[in-house]
Amino acid sequence: MKMLRDTWLMFQRYLMVFLRNPAWVVIGVLQPVLYLVLFAPLLKSLTETPGFPSGGAYNVFVPGLLIQLGLFGASGVGFGLIAELRAGVIERFRVTPVSRFALLLGRALRDILTLVVQSLILLLLAIPFGLHPTVSGVFVMLGLVALIGLGMSSLAYAAALALKSEDSYAPLIFTLSLPLLLLSGVLLPLQLAPEWLQHIAQANPLSYAVTAARDVFNGHGADPDVFKGLAIMAALAVVGVLVGARRFSRAIA
Amino acid sequence: MIETHNLRKTFKSRKGAVEAVAGVDLDVKKGEIFGFLGPNGAGKTTTLRMLSTLLPPTSGEATVAGYDLLHNAAKVRYEIGYVSQEGSSAPEVPGRSELIMQGRLYGMNKARAQQRAIELITALELADCADRATKTYSGGQKRRLDIGIGLMHLPQLLFLDEPTTGLDPQSRARMWEEVRKLRDIGTTVFLTTHYLEEADALCDRIAIIDHGKIVALGTPDELKREVAGDVVVVGTDDASDRVLHLLRGQPFVREATVGDGLVRLYVDRGETAMPQILRVLDAEGIPLASLSLNRPSLDDVFLRQTGRSLRDAA
Numbered sequence A: 001m002k003m004l005r006d007t008w009l010m011f012q013r014y015l016m017v018f019l020r021n022p023a024w025v026v027i028g029v030l031q032p033v034l035y036l037v038l039f040a041p042l043l044k045s046l047t048e049t050p051g052f053p054s055g056g057a058y059n060v061f062v063p064g065l066l067i068q069l070g071l072f073g074a075s076g077v078g079f080g081l082i083a084e085l086r087a088g089v090i091e092r093f094r095v096t097p098v099s100r101f102a103l104l105l106g107r108a109l110r111d112i113l114t115l116v117v118q119s120l121i122l123l124l125l126a127i128p129f130g131l132h133p134t135v136s137g138v139f140v141m142l143g144l145v146a147l148i149g150l151g152m153s154s155l156a157y158a159a160a161l162a163l164k165s166e167d168s169y170a171p172l173i174f175t176l177s178l179p180l181l182l183l184s185g186v187l188l189p190l191q192l193a194p195e196w197l198q199h200i201a202q203a204n205p206l207s208y209a210v211t212a213a214r215d216v217f218n219g220h221g222a223d224p225d226v227f228k229g230l231a232i233m234a235a236l237a238v239v240g241v242l243v244g245a246r247r248f249s250r251a252i253a
Numbered sequence B: 001m002i003e004t005h006n007l008r009k010t011f012k013s014r015k016g017a018v019e020a021v022a023g024v025d026l027d028v029k030k031g032e033i034f035g036f037l038g039p040n041g042a043g044k045t046t047t048l049r050m051l052s053t054l055l056p057p058t059s060g061e062a063t064v065a066g067y068d069l070l071h072n073a074a075k076v077r078y079e080i081g082y083v084s085q086e087g088s089s090a091p092e093v094p095g096r097s098e099l100i101m102q103g104r105l106y107g108m109n110k111a112r113a114q115q116r117a118i119e120l121i122t123a124l125e126l127a128d129c130a131d132r133a134t135k136t137y138s139g140g141q142k143r144r145l146d147i148g149i150g151l152m153h154l155p156q157l158l159f160l161d162e163p164t165t166g167l168d169p170q171s172r173a174r175m176w177e178e179v180r181k182l183r184d185i186g187t188t189v190f191l192t193t194h195y196l197e198e199a200d201a202l203c204d205r206i207a208i209i210d211h212g213k214i215v216a217l218g219t220p221d222e223l224k225r226e227v228a229g230d231v232v233v234v235g236t237d238d239a240s241d242r243v244l245h246l247l248r249g250q251p252f253v254r255e256a257t258v259g260d261g262l263v264r265l266y267v268d269r270g271e272t273a274m275p276q277i278l279r280v281l282d283a284e285g286i287p288l289a290s291l292s293l294n295r296p297s298l299d300d301v302f303l304r305q306t307g308r309s310l311r312d313a314a
């Protein structure tokens, strides 16, 4: 009970902090829109390529874009935490009886909410371009984004607490997120990739999320790959939360 | 209120181990202002962080606010407030929100937290800035907010880590006033400082800490009395070495040091020593620039215990 109450308090706090800085809100929405407008049109001509999934360029591209949004959005959250560490806010919270899980979950829920809202905006904006969403597709999609948000932001917080400085956090994030992105089939479907690349991609949990997301947007909503993707993302979230909460409860020396 | 026994903290790093706190025994009484005086790096912050549940001790035992620190940290947290050296508020959040948030984390409902925040905003004179983001605060306002955050839940024990470092003299005087008010309402205050005047003027009892060890403990008066009766400070234009040489051998001088062109003579009774000093210097024909009679300061205590001046060490 106390944990839920504390989580809610933390969630409110971090939502307020986020909303007080409108720049983040604008950037958060603008980024996916730029992909939509400046990158997606390139795909139009590729849809004829052998191996490109059927369903139209936007139904193939937008699901991947949303997964990317989740990955990038979540991996940057550690910067705010490092600033708070420096300001002494985290130490102040750790002296109070607040639940250590809440210190993590309150923030992560804020991150999930912002990701889900950004995803909805992106989905809506993609419709005039030629996206044909289904209701179940949207729900599965948002579920995937939320799970990625929870898992990846928890891991990002754990890394931020361990590294304590932007100077080491930023390189880590960039080094890890780029291969994760490239090996997930976000930009172009992995069906187009040579076999060796496909094998490496199988080790990347995000590739399953991308596959699941494309399936539900292209009429394969009942495919086992969809459940597989959701299950793997749920496992990622559980691992992330456990690692993150452990970090929050340990002394930050 | 606080009892520690052989409290230790060793930090291990690639370069080796640092023994930041090397066996501290303390007994802080309810309702007193207890000061931890020592130079930078002495182990003050590390001790405070252990006592406030932030850092697990390497060894030793402690009871804080009636609970065992090692086995009942959760209980300790409800009873204490902690104001860190670095500050505690987020730059983009208004002070009032920070206060309310803090109260809520200790289980207050919204109305109670708002009420308590208003009390503290009034008491700490933060009304002008309470609804602005804390990044716009002056140093004094920020520090007062930190104290307010630490006091939100009416703790019976408040830890203040260097509460006045970096403040201008006026804000410092203001802060002293707040700390004394806390004692008046029965709150125990454990503060650290590297300012001699602060420890002297504000604290009921002091522990002097150096290299992780307590080197002296008592009321400011007791500590100073241990050093010697009085200190006579003799100033000459440029003959301080000669003066030192002449006076060191006098039977009424217990110890003598020289620094900044001034000779400090530790004597039993200043009133009788002064005329004798004058006579000696007169006989040698050394002109006197200044002569003053002082009670020993806490720096004299530190000097005697460690062989260094706290003013240089800090």
Ligand SMILES: Nc1ncnc2c1ncn2[C@@H]1O[C@H](COP(=O)(O)OP(=O)(O)O)[C@@H](O)[C@H]1O
Residues within 6 Å of the ligand: A253, B011, B012, B013, B018, B019, B020, B038, B039, B040, B041, B042, B043, B044, B045, B046, B047
């Ligand atoms: N997290 C840490 N890791 C390694 N050494 C530390 C750490 N924190 C403090 N120290 C060292 O412990 C000693 C005492 O530090 P501290 O307690 O901060 O002193 P003070 O507060 O009296 O200035 C210093 O030598 C400091 O460098």
Ligand SMILES: [Mg+2]
Residues within 6 Å of the ligand: B041, B044, B045, B046, B085, B161, B162
């Ligand atoms: Mg310190």
